[in-house]
Amino acid sequence: xxxxxxxxxxxxxxxxxxxxxxxxxxxxxxxxxxxxxxxxxxxxxxxxxxxxxxxxxxxxxxxxxxxxxxxxxxxxxxxxxxxxxxxxxxxxxxxxxxxxxxxxxxxxxxxxxxxxxxxxxxxxxxxxxxxxxxxxxxxxxxxxxxxxxxxxxxxxxxxxxxxxxxxxxxxxxxxxxxxxxxxxxxxxxxxxxxxxxxxxxxxxxxxxxxxxxxxxxxxxxxxxxxxxxxxxxxxxxxxxxxxxxxxxxxxxxxxxxxxxxxxxxxxxxxxxxxxxxxxxxxxxxxxxxxxxxxxxxxxxxxxxxxxxxxxxxxxxxxxxxxxxxxxxxxxxxxxxxxxxxxxxxxxxxxxxxxxxxxxxxxxxxxxxxxxxxxxxxx
Numbered sequence: 001x002x003x004x005x006x007x008x009x010x011x012x013x014x015x016x017x018x019x020x021x022x023x024x025x026x027x028x029x030x031x032x033x034x035x036x037x038x039x040x041x042x043x044x045x046x047x048x049x050x051x052x053x054x055x056x057x058x059x060x061x062x063x064x065x066x067x068x069x070x071x072x073x074x075x076x077x078x079x080x081x082x083x084x085x086x087x088x089x090x091x092x093x094x095x096x097x098x099x100x101x102x103x104x105x106x107x108x109x110x111x112x113x114x115x116x117x118x119x120x121x122x123x124x125x126x127x128x129x130x131x132x133x134x135x136x137x138x139x140x141x142x143x144x145x146x147x148x149x150x151x152x153x154x155x156x157x158x159x160x161x162x163x164x165x166x167x168x169x170x171x172x173x174x175x176x177x178x179x180x181x182x183x184x185x186x187x188x189x190x191x192x193x194x195x196x197x198x199x200x201x202x203x204x205x206x207x208x209x210x211x212x213x214x215x216x217x218x219x220x221x222x223x224x225x226x227x228x229x230x231x232x233x234x235x236x237x238x239x240x241x242x243x244x245x246x247x248x249x250x251x252x253x254x255x256x257x258x259x260x261x262x263x264x265x266x267x268x269x270x271x272x273x274x275x276x277x278x279x280x281x282x283x284x285x286x287x288x289x290x291x292x293x294x295x296x297x298x299x300x301x302x303x304x305x306x307x308x309x310x311x312x313x314x315x316x317x318x319x320x321x322x323x324x325x326x327x328x329x330x331x332x333x334x335x336x337x338x339x340x341x342x343x344x345x346x347x348x349x350x351x352x353x354x355x356x357x358x359x360x361x362x363x364x365x366x367x368x369x370x371x372x373x374x375x376x377x378x
């Protein structure tokens with residue numbers, strides 16, 4: 001069985017210039033009344049006739065090309081396209097194009113047309129080749145034709161990765177062909193096809209270096225773009241949560257209720273608890289200062305008792321009055337004055353209430369006595 005190794009990137013990279021050209025050759029228009037292949041092919045198979053008509057019409061178009069350089073370039077494309085069509089149609093299992101008479105007649109048709117109409121020899125097919133040789137020649141020719149496009153058109157990371165794979169496959173084929181066909185930048189004219197380009201600019205290693213650099217830059221840009229998207233999503237999520245929490249806070253406030261027929265707000269207990277917390281913290285600070293002062297006094301008294309020194313006792317007394325004059329002493333004195341003031345206010349309010357009560361009682365007693373005297377006088 002014939003093993004065919006085919007490198008085909010037409011589906012992966014259909015927009016490359018060489019693949020576009022092959023598509024034009026494959027879609028050539030065939031007139032309905034065209035009967036050349038019916039007369040000369042000697043085959044009744046419809047697929048054979050269809051391929052024959054495509055070959056004939058493309059050769060006719062190249063014959064009519066006035067620019068000889070354009071005709072030559074067109075013939076290179078035609079040759080690779082023609083070989084590929086032969087491979088697809090006649091290489092099946094162990095069979096080759098030599099097993100099909102129609103395939104041999106197609107090679108003869110191309111050769112005859114070239115000699116008869118003075119078409120460039122580059123159009124001629126290689127009847128002694130095989131699909132693997134044809135494929136290598138086609139791949140290298142396509143690489144040279146696609147080189148400038150690949151180098152200058154790297155739109156995104158995915159395409160760049162495909163370019164890297166494409167050139168990586170071509171790299172060993174390019175090296176072998178350059179070693180066989182080129183002397184530095186000069187082509188051996190009678191050994192290799194004129195489609196081989198020996199100039200340094202087409203070196204696959206240099207192009208791969210450039211593509212890999214581009215791939216890293218595109219990868220970095222893609223990561224930065226992804227981070228921006230994530231940051232934007234996080235900001236939107238935080239904004240949403242902030243709005244939602246504010247709504248929940250507003251919904252958690254007490255609604256209007258009626259007290260004695262008038263609308264009022266209910267008391268918000270959080271404020272009260274916050275006030276109590278602050279008050280507790282202040283009391284704890286005061287308590288801590290008192291404990292510290294008491295500890296110092298106990299230590300001092302113990303020291304005096306142990307040494308029984310009168311002079312030291314005077315110092316302790318002075319220290320006691322010093323503490324009384326500090327902020328701590330002022331706080332303690334202020335608390336006592338506030339307590340006494342509150343007690344005085346309480347007694348004052350009690351006396352006022354009591355005096356009011358007594359005056360009311362005296363008024364009621366006077367009325368009762370007056371009623372009593374009137375009753376008994378009657």
